Amino acid sequence: MLVELWKPNLFCWRFLRRGSSAFAIRDHPPTADCKLAFGRYSGLSFGEVLRSQPGYCAWVVNNTSTEPKYQRFQVYIRQAFSDCDATSAMKDISSTSLLERPLRDNGHGFSCSEVVHLALEAANVQKAGCIPDELLIRELTFVSLEMMSEFECHYLSMMASSFAIINPQDPNLWNELAAVIVFHMRSFSAKQLAIIAWSFANAGYHEPELFQAVADASLAQMSSFSPREMVTLVVNFAIAGQDDGRLFDAVSTAAVVSIKSFSPSDLINTVRSFAKVSRADADLFESVAKSSMASIDAFTPKQLSIIASSFASVRTENIDLFAAIAHETQRKITLFSPQGMAVTVWAFARLAIHESMLFESIAAESIIKIKGFTSQGLANTAWAFASVRIEHDQLLATISTQAQTNITSFNPIDLFQIAWSFAKLGRHDRQLFEQLVPVVLATICTLSCQHTANIAWAFAAVGRNDVGLFRALALHAIATIQDFHLQELAQLAWAFVEADLLRESAIVRLTDTIIARARANDWVHLALERGPQRPHTIESKCAAIVCALVPGTSLNRYHQLGFEMDMVFEGVNGQCIDFEIDELYHRSPRQRAVDARRDAFLQQLGVRILRFDPFDVAGRERTDLQQAITDKLRMAGVVAHFSFTRRRSVT
Structure with a gap:
């Protein structure tokens, strides 16, 4: 045969x-x-x-x-x-088949050690880059299933690690293996438990029952785990998406005690796994930071970028660590890959750490290696520079050229992120935005609410008022309006107010739909955040006068739908009044049109708008500023109202 x-x-x-x-x-x-x-x-x-x-x-x-x-x-x-x-x-x-070989004493024709030995050899062959014999792997799987109950614990962990490489997709095999391993779970050593976690995580078998059993067994012998075994355990729990609080807390406590015995790779993998499950254990991250700084010069470029991104992912800032990372990154910048630079600069920007020399070094090296960037790498780099408001002309021009060159092959979402970043910096790259229009139109049906709002905001912010683009965005937003969250809706509202568009039916329908959505969710009030104060300006001078006339006036407040209001106070019947100071740029025809759309929008949400021009016809500050403001408020019925009533002010 x-x-x-x-x-x-x-x-x-x-x-x-x-x-x-x-x-x-x-x-x-x-x-x-x-x-x-x-x-x-x-x-x-x-x-x-x-x-x-x-x-x-x-x-x-x-x-x-x-x-x-x-x-x-x-x-x-x-x-x-x-x-x-x-x-x-x-x-x-x-x-x-191999299962029909002449039976030995154990009834299968194979011993457990033979099966395990073959599985290990097959895994070694595959790890070496070769292709093992598919038929024999299949036969090994059949034999293993038949003999599953006969394997001892040390064989089970080796079987799991081997099949995770040579046959990770057989559900019957992994279900049976999981059942037998759970049955023997209390008999596994710390090393074997770490191997089991690795095997099932890498095989894509992420059933909670299996990982809960591994966690229970690990907790019972946590003191027996070496640093590497602890790290292997939590790394693979994170890969499998298993956030077992008891296990992560126990590993955190044990790691803090033994942190000095952790290698750089152990330190990095520990915080990366905690970050992956969104755990920012303060004591652990502080210990990792201190230990990392002691050996930071031994970190490779990849390790530097990973530890920075891990801290940034859970918004854990350690000034000393990031200063050390910045210094070491600049020293080794020529060794960084494009991906490593993108990840590093993203991490610093996410934590709003403005290391100008680091950003300059990354910009210079990125320009040299620009062709090695993926679309996501370019998007992350552009976003980082925009977030910390560093406009590096040469880098941004290079990113634009690379994006345009690969406009048909890059991920559209990454291209839209680049556009948003350029708009954030007030950079209107006409060629880039022009080439993005057909990309948006081709992918419009796949856009999420956030992407729809971001694209509309970016094009409006740079004054790229493409009618066809905004019409398509409006129709798509109307169809998906129930999925928009408050921040996305606010961004969308601002964009369509700011864009200088004809009031065609799609635009009008979208405005009405946004207002209906806001009313239905009671998003018609003041937001908690405030805009920046502007001292020594005509606005601040007017604000002092208004505050004296109308007690309780609140300055630079935002509406929940994102529009900033210069001064806000409560009028008759509790109505919110927005007192706007129109500086000279408000006299331009375009800005007057924007102001009219904004005011009409807010009025439909119950806000009364009062506008005041503090300049005379020649553009000079009015000499009768206080009297003019008083008259404006009196004519609006505001000063008289506050003279005879002491209503609660808007705060």
């Missing part, structure tokens, strides 16, 4: 080791039309010999020669056998 002649030894792997012709066979697999170049049937095709000479094929398969002429035919026979069924041309060759 063909398969019966195969031995449960390393022959099946030997012909795939490096140095053999395995790679040539893999790249040019044999077919039925290939001609045999040796032996009595030389000149016949592989297919003819396979159909007519099963005994000869069995001899070839069992031949241990490493000569390519044998190996190509061996590979073809195995592949043909693995693809065969009851009606194939292989029907003359027995399909007896």
